[in-house]
Amino acid sequence: xxxxxxxxxxxxxxxxxxxxxxxxxxxxxxxxxxxxxxxxxxxxxxxxxxxxxxxxxxxxxxxxxxxxxxxxxxxxxxxxxxxxxxxxxxxxxxxxxxxxxxxxxxxxxxxxxxxxxxxxxxxxxxxxxxxxxxxxxxxxxxxxxxxxxxxxxxxxxxxxxxxxxxxxxxxxxxxxxxxxxxxxxxxxxxxxxxxxxxxxxxxxxxxxxxxxxxxxxxxxxxxxxxxxxxxxxxxxxxxxxxxxxxxxxxxxxxxxxxxxxxxxxxxxxxxxxxxxxxxxxxxxxxxxxxxxxxxxxxxxxxxxxxxxxxxxxxxxxxxxxxxxxxxxxxxxxxxxxxxxxxxxxxxxxxxxxxxxxxxxxxxxxxxxxxxxxxxxxxxxxxxxxxxxxxxx
Numbered sequence: 001x002x003x004x005x006x007x008x009x010x011x012x013x014x015x016x017x018x019x020x021x022x023x024x025x026x027x028x029x030x031x032x033x034x035x036x037x038x039x040x041x042x043x044x045x046x047x048x049x050x051x052x053x054x055x056x057x058x059x060x061x062x063x064x065x066x067x068x069x070x071x072x073x074x075x076x077x078x079x080x081x082x083x084x085x086x087x088x089x090x091x092x093x094x095x096x097x098x099x100x101x102x103x104x105x106x107x108x109x110x111x112x113x114x115x116x117x118x119x120x121x122x123x124x125x126x127x128x129x130x131x132x133x134x135x136x137x138x139x140x141x142x143x144x145x146x147x148x149x150x151x152x153x154x155x156x157x158x159x160x161x162x163x164x165x166x167x168x169x170x171x172x173x174x175x176x177x178x179x180x181x182x183x184x185x186x187x188x189x190x191x192x193x194x195x196x197x198x199x200x201x202x203x204x205x206x207x208x209x210x211x212x213x214x215x216x217x218x219x220x221x222x223x224x225x226x227x228x229x230x231x232x233x234x235x236x237x238x239x240x241x242x243x244x245x246x247x248x249x250x251x252x253x254x255x256x257x258x259x260x261x262x263x264x265x266x267x268x269x270x271x272x273x274x275x276x277x278x279x280x281x282x283x284x285x286x287x288x289x290x291x292x293x294x295x296x297x298x299x300x301x302x303x304x305x306x307x308x309x310x311x312x313x314x315x316x317x318x319x320x321x322x323x324x325x326x327x328x329x330x331x332x333x334x335x336x337x338x339x340x341x342x343x344x345x346x347x348x349x350x351x352x353x354x355x356x357x358x359x360x361x362x363x364x365x366x367x368x369x370x371x372x373x374x375x376x377x378x379x380x381x382x383x384x385x386x387x388x389x390x391x392x
Contacts, residue, residue, distance in 0.1 A: 001027060001101070003094035012099075019099030022106040029109075035118050035125075036109050045082060049074045170299045177262045181331060181343060182298055183279050183288035188327055191216050194224060194243060202241055205232050212276050212291075215250050220286060223278060225250030255280050258287055266295050320391065323377075326350035326384035339372070339391075349374075350384040 004023065012020035026033045056070040090097055108114060129135075150172040153165065160168070191214035192204045205213060208229060215225045227250040235245050256265060256277045269275065275292040313328035314337070322337065328349050330341040346352045353374065354360065356367055361384060365376045371392035378386040 001033065001094075001098050003091045004098050005095070008095065017099070019102050022102035023098050026102060026105055026109065031122060032109060032118060033105065035122055036105070036114065039118070039121065041082070045078050048078055048082070052077065167300055174263045174266075174295075174298060175261070177298065178258070179256060179260045179262060179265055179277075179279050179290045180258055180288075180347060182262065182294045183290040184294075185288050185327060185329075185348060186220065186286055189214060189220060189286075189289050191220060191223075192227075193218065194246070198241065198243060201243070201246065205229055214253075214278075214289070215246065223253045223286065226253050226276060227251070253278055256290070257282075262295050262298065265290065266292075269295070314389075322389040322391065324349050324387050324389050326353075326386065333389075337391075340370070341372075342370075349387060353384050353387070 001023065004027070006027075009020055009024055009027070013024050052074040053067075053070040056066050056073065060066045060069065109118075150169070153160070153168045153172065190208060190210060192201050194201070194215055194217050196204075205227075211229050213227050213229060214220070214223055215227050216223045225247070227246060231249045232241060232246070235241060235249055239245070254272065254274045254277045256268070256279055258279055258281050260268075260279075265277070269277070269292050277290055278286050279288045279290055281287050313332060314322055314324040316322050324333065326349050329347055330339075330343060330349065330352060331347070333339045333349075334341055334343070341352065346355050352369060353367065353376065356369055357365070360382050361367075361376050361379065363376055363378055367374050367376075373390040375388040375390075376384055376386075377388055378384075
């Protein structure tokens, strides 16, 4: 009974199993069930001892050696057949035996005479506890933590479809991730400058790979709004697109601080009915951009192919080496190519190399990060632009 999987038992109860319903009722009254079982166990053990002693007396007569034989025989019989064997079998086949035993235990425990006897014994035990000031009230099972739930999912992977299993594991991993891990870095944010000519703005919006585009004035540090391409197309059908029209249809930008947990930000997106947020540091400087799709892809995987910009972040050569852009996020390499770069520190290949070398490297410099050999092919403006990555 005590070895039963509680979650499995509840599932069987919902499916209408009578044995499971009896077993659940018994477990809900653990104190009464254990008292009854221990009482029965004690009575039968005592009866066994007396019976063996009487058998030995009749077979071998009376004497000290007869007492030793009876004690040894009774002890071995109880130990093997009443303790070890049934308990090992009970633990090994807990569900099958518990459901079968519940058909006998349930009516016995609820029989009025036995119920009153057990009530008296339990009251006596509680009185003894009270006399010694011991709190014998059973505490409820503590709730499972996130890590315990994650372990439960990992160990139950064989019973869960692989896709569902991956989604649940990713969902638990989301608890330890922040927007910094999945955001698009500032250097890769696409936007339009309101100070550009209207023709350039139209062309930028028409060729954008995103449904929502950042609008800034003079520089990305001065974001003035967010425009939905669908609204631009709708407005263009009525009259030629102008800067004034663009200002009227764009929405206020939504800012979030760096370090915001992804799971928390997912809730914030839902509460504020937003799909895109600009990530800012403690000085209000824009560090990147995170979207609802970025977070969902961390859970279920990518929905669609990446934009041409992101797709060109790396390419696999015929010799097995990989050409990687310095701005390529390490998480992308880990997810798409199966690498194991650390994600606690720098988020891009450029940041990783600068941290490792503690200097702005020159082209031709080679470095080994963990098990991966990296050769710097090109640098630009104090940044690593292109590297060659040799898988382990």
